[in-house]
Amino acid sequence: MGQKTNPIVNRLGIITGWQSSWCNNYKDRIQEDFKVRRYIEARFPKGIISRIFIERTLKFITITIRTSRPALVIGKRGDEVDTVRKELKKLTKKEVQINISEVKRPELDAPLVAKSLVRQLENRISYKKSIKLSILSAMRMNAQGIKIQISGRLNGSEMARCETYKEGRISLGTFRADVDYHMSVAHTVYGSIGVKVWIMKGEIYGKIDLSPLLGIQKRQIGNQKRQKRGYKSYHFNRKKNK
Structure with missing residues (x-):
């Protein structure tokens, strides 16, 4: 049966983590995650979005988009990201922060x-x-x-x-x-x-961090404060593929 198992699901908790991080209210949140991913996939050109990670708190949603073409996702002066963030805010009725992570290879x-x-x-x-x-x-x-x-x-x-x-x-x-x-x-x-x-x-040997938002969580608190003051906040984070 090993050949019929999804390799990513088979390694959850060992070398890979969940693409959605939340708990409680399973029915509503899994439907909302599906709508968010479907909207983002349809919003941008085909073939440039790798994966979408979603992390939730009570009143805040952090979405990390891994892409090979970050310039297309960010848009001119960040206008594209701001538009997507506003649309997702209407869809989820919560504050949304979008992080862009480049796939270098x-x-x-x-x-x-x-x-x-x-x-x-x-x-x-x-x-x-x-x-x-x-x-x-x-x-x-x-x-x-x-x-x-x-x-x-x-x-x-x-x-x-x-x-x-x-x-x-x-x-x-x-x-x-x-x-x-x-x-x-x-x-x-x-x-x-x-x-x-x-x-x-x-x-992969040794202990690894299974969080999909590695390197972004440390800056999240500071960015929330900046957004409250009226500053625009979006990230361009480069990750190295293993």
Whole structure:
């Protein structure tokens, strides 16, 4: 059953943390998180948003957007971020703070690789060429292994099939292995095509901080005070991929 388990969920509490941090009122908050993520994904161009982390307090929500194109998310003079913050404030009816975190190596980020393949499939680019380029780019960035699985009516064939491309090693059964995973769907004229991406970046030893907002929480209190005084507050935080 190990091969059928989501690698990220399988490592929760060991080397990965939750993408949403809150408790109580499960039904309402999980629906609200879904609406927030759906709005942000639809608000910006496809393929530039990696992951969205949400942390809640009683009257405050901190949203961290990991992206490969921070300039597009921030906008000119921060206008885009301010607009999104106001819309999310109306949606959640709470004070919202948005942090922008740059993905410095998008070739090693599974969500960005999967969304890039989906965009190319929808533009009718050869799937074999796209997959080989993605694998080559990941291995050039010192990935220990990458696996891409694609299934559906490939090239418009009458019968759906599944193809898998792999290079290097993917240790799905080792908990300390840093395996990034994402699944996405391409909607083409022939039907839906599923894309799954596994990327192994290495192994993690020792104790690590599982907070998704690492490096941002220390500045959060000061930024809340600045917002109360009328200052605009948004962050541009660079994180290093492991």
